Amino acid sequence: MFEKPLSIDGRLVGTGQPCFVIAEAGVNHNGSLDMAFELIDTAAAAGADAVKFQTFSTELLVGRNVPKADYQKANTSEESQYEMLRKLELDRAAHERLIARCREKRITFLSTPFEEESARLLNELDVPAFKIPSGEVTNLPFLECVARFGKPMIVSTGMCRLGEVEDAVRAIAATGNDSYALLHCVSSYPADPATANLRAMQTLAHAFCVPVGFSDHTEGLEVPGAAVAMGASIIEKHFTLDRSLPGPDHLASLEPEQLHEL
Numbered sequence: 001m002f003e004k005p006l007s008i009d010g011r012l013v014g015t016g017q018p019c020f021v022i023a024e025a026g027v028n029h030n031g032s033l034d035m036a037f038e039l040i041d042t043a044a045a046a047g048a049d050a051v052k053f054q055t056f057s058t059e060l061l062v063g064r065n066v067p068k069a070d071y072q073k074a075n076t077s078e079e080s081q082y083e084m085l086r087k088l089e090l091d092r093a094a095h096e097r098l099i100a101r102c103r104e105k106r107i108t109f110l111s112t113p114f115e116e117e118s119a120r121l122l123n124e125l126d127v128p129a130f131k132i133p134s135g136e137v138t139n140l141p142f143l144e145c146v147a148r149f150g151k152p153m154i155v156s157t158g159m160c161r162l163g164e165v166e167d168a169v170r171a172i173a174a175t176g177n178d179s180y181a182l183l184h185c186v187s188s189y190p191a192d193p194a195t196a197n198l199r200a201m202q203t204l205a206h207a208f209c210v211p212v213g214f215s216d217h218t219e220g221l222e223v224p225g226a227a228v229a230m231g232a233s234i235i236e237k238h239f240t241l242d243r244s245l246p247g248p249d250h251l252a253s254l255e256p257e258q259l260h261e262l
Contacts, residue, residue, distance in 0.1 A: 003209050006152040006179055009108040009128040011049060013152075013181065014211040019228050022110065022131070022154075022236040023048035023259060027088040030247050036094070037101050038241060044105035046260040051102065052110040052131055052236070055095070055118040058085040084248070095125055116145045123149045131236075134158030134185050134215075140171040147175040154234060155180060156215045158187035162207065169208055181234055182208060185215040190252040193218045198230050205231065217252055221262050237262060 005014030013020045023043035029036035036053070043051035064082045090098070095111070102109035112131040113119035119142070122130065129152040136142050137160050146153060153172060157165050165182065172180055184200040201212045213234025214227035224235045240253035254262065 003205070003211055004178060006129070006154075006181055006211060008050070008152055011108070014233050015231070017233065019232060020050070020213070020234045021048045021262065022050045022052050022234065024052050024236050024238040024253075026052070026054050026112075026238060026249050028238070028240045028245070028247060028249055028253060029053070029088075029090075030245065031087045031089075033094055033097065035241065036090075036098055039239070040098065040101050040105055040107065042241065042256045042259065043239065044102075044107040046239075046256065046262070048107065048259070050108035050110045052112065053090060053098065054088075054114070055090065055111045055122055056085070056114040057117055058082060058089055060115045060117060061085065092121060092125075095121070099125060099127075113146070116142060119146050119149075123151070127151070129154060132156060134160065134187055137168045138164055140167065143168055143171045144175055147172040147177040147180075150177055151179070153177070153180040154183060154213075154236075156183045156185045156236075157204070158185035158215070162203070165204065166207070169210075181211040181213060183213045183215040183234060183236060186217060189217055189249070190219045191217040193220075193223050196223050196226075198223070198227050198232075201227065201230060201232060219252065221254075221258065224262060235262075 003014055005012045025039040040051050062082050066081050099109045110131055111122055112133050113122055130146050132153055132155040134156040182204045186195050205212045211233040213232040215236040216224045238249055238253035239259045240250045243250050243255055
């Protein structure tokens with residue numbers, strides 16, 4: 001059985017195609033629309049295929065007393081996770097302006113929804129594909145909701161057992177959506193290159209016959225380069241304007257010159 005390539009914004013993604021590079025802006029805009037525009041411009045100038053943000057409602061995502069992860073505590077102020085995320089939310093109007101900027105710069109806009117309301121917003125905005133975060137792979141109702149939009153899905157699998165990935169694939173396929181890819185991911189920030197275990201991509205490819213790739217949280221460029229050499233059809237990598245900026249993800253991100261090199 002051969003894998004079925006994805007078509008994302010007119011670009012074929014899969015074995016035999018150039019690697020699809022997602023420049024992960026995430027929340028590295030620090031709540032500033034001007035900084036988000038600059039991230040888009042940086043990703044486009046570097047030659048990335050897509051720039052990806054995160055779409056969420058803090059009220060629906062976390063409780064007011066949920067503690068931060070250790071890496072978040074190390075890289076942010078003493079405010080709560082709820083307070084931190086509230087400052088990083090992007091509303092509908094911001095999304096519309098970011099999408100317009102991506103069209104202007106000829107780069108694909110993507111975003112990761114974290115709950116159904118945000119997924120519906122992105123669908124209304126006609127995003128070309130959905131990126132599913134590792135933390136939602138076991139949230140089967142959420143996967144089914146997104147899959148029913150009928151658009152390609154790129155699913156990260158950090159912290160998942162193979163059986164959990166199988167459950168997710170079955171949930172997506174049951175909706176009739178057969179356009180999805182799986183990304184191997186090590187959910188550490190930053191991740192030690194020694195833990196990368198890139199052969200897990202091949203396990204996913206053999207088990208599910210879909211395009212595979214690597215969502216990379218290591219520092220530097222060596223591991224994503226090795227992933228492509230081992231068959232990654234998609235590489236996702238965090239980037240920032242400046243690693244010294246305050247915020248949860250800047251330290252585990254590439255700076256503009258490194259993104260260009262990638």
